[in-house]
Amino acid sequence: MTLTIQQYHPDLKRVWNDFIDHSINGTFLLHRDFMDYHHDRFKDHSLLVFNEDALICCIPAHTVQDSIYSHRGLSYGGLILNKISAQNIDLVLELFVEYVKGHAFAKAELQPPPLSYNTINSEIAKYLKNYGFKINRVLHNQYVNLKEEVNVSPKKSIGYRNGKFDGLSIHKGSDFKSFWDFVLVPQLDSRHASKPVHNVEEIELLHSRFPEQIIQHNAWRDGELLAGITFFIKDKVVKSQYASSSLKGMKTDAVGFIYMEAMKEFKEKGFSIMDYGPVNERDGAINEGLLRFKKQLGCVEEEWKRWVIEL
Structure with a gap:
């Protein structure tokens, strides 16, 4: 060669x-x-x-x-x-x-x-x-293998049985603005004093370039937006890039509902992996609440490593 x-x-x-x-x-x-x-x-x-x-x-x-x-x-x-x-x-x-x-x-x-x-x-x-090369960062990434049986905790699926999910509907498409303006940006600001990596104009631009790979799932009830997840489609892998819910959405676990419905959909479509992302804070510490949430959705963990060599 x-x-x-x-x-x-x-x-x-x-x-x-x-x-x-x-x-x-x-x-x-x-x-x-x-x-x-x-x-x-x-x-x-x-x-x-x-x-x-x-x-x-x-x-x-x-x-x-x-x-x-x-x-x-x-x-x-x-x-x-x-x-x-x-x-x-x-x-x-x-x-x-x-x-x-x-x-x-x-x-x-x-x-x-x-x-x-x-x-x-x-x-x-x-x-x-x-x-x-040496490892200089390890993220604890969470994912589910859609080719295998996904073990969702009864604590998550109970909403199907106790009526908590009744009346929720998921709208799929490109309504990023509603999600950004009324859920994602306000929640990130109030809970973490942060902003999404992409502003709404950027995500809309990227969607226009990759309409089949960037898809928004929003959960509504009685005309009110309760939660949303922005999915990035990467061949046979689907990644939840952004996920957030309003205070009312948290009480109904609307994000969990979207995830569980999406798992069914993407599994039926032949996807192999659903990537829920890492559970690390900026300093590398594990967000135990987020980890528990993802584990209850059936996630397993992998170490996602960044490598460095000094010359």
Whole structure:
């Protein structure tokens, strides 16, 4: 093999996107139309690895001073592979580290997708460890395997039996504004003094670019919005990107209702994983209440690791 590596340039957008579409572990988050919506916030330094003239690996990345990171405007990045590069992870990784050294970066950080998404991510983790990368963050990610029986706690499903869920209806589509304006933003502000990563204009823009991959599920009762979940569809994985409910919605466990109904829907459609996201606070501590909520919905845990090498 004759491998070369080069920095991404907008002229390579179509080549990049075509590769992501046919890669083993890439998702729509790694399309340039998604990555570039906040290009002004990050100094992009994504990389492409070629075997002669054939692209075999994409590495979404950006730089801050003398360090290169898996693109932190995304949930993950790392080595995005096809069949050829999957058989030569060691060579690709060696070339990446040589590039980092050659450009005088002091540190390189890689955040692969969760292991549950694809078995190749476990292989990548093994090579990172063997090459000398160290773990510098561990998130406790929660997911359910939709190919297996999901053990939802009776404490969650009781709403079907005691009438708590009566009258709830789920509207699916693109009504992000109602959810953002009346539920998500007010609840994040009052409970956590924070804001969603995407504002409503950004999520609507991304939905316009990826209408099949970004879907809103809102729970209503008697004309009142009680809760909502924003789902990101990543091949056979569905990820709850945002989930929140009003105070009245909390009393009826409207978010739990949406999750349970969504699990049935996505299971019937042949999805393999439903990713509920990590339960860690910003300082890494576990939010015990959130963990309990997700466990009651049948989630199992995986460690989602970020890797770093200092040069």
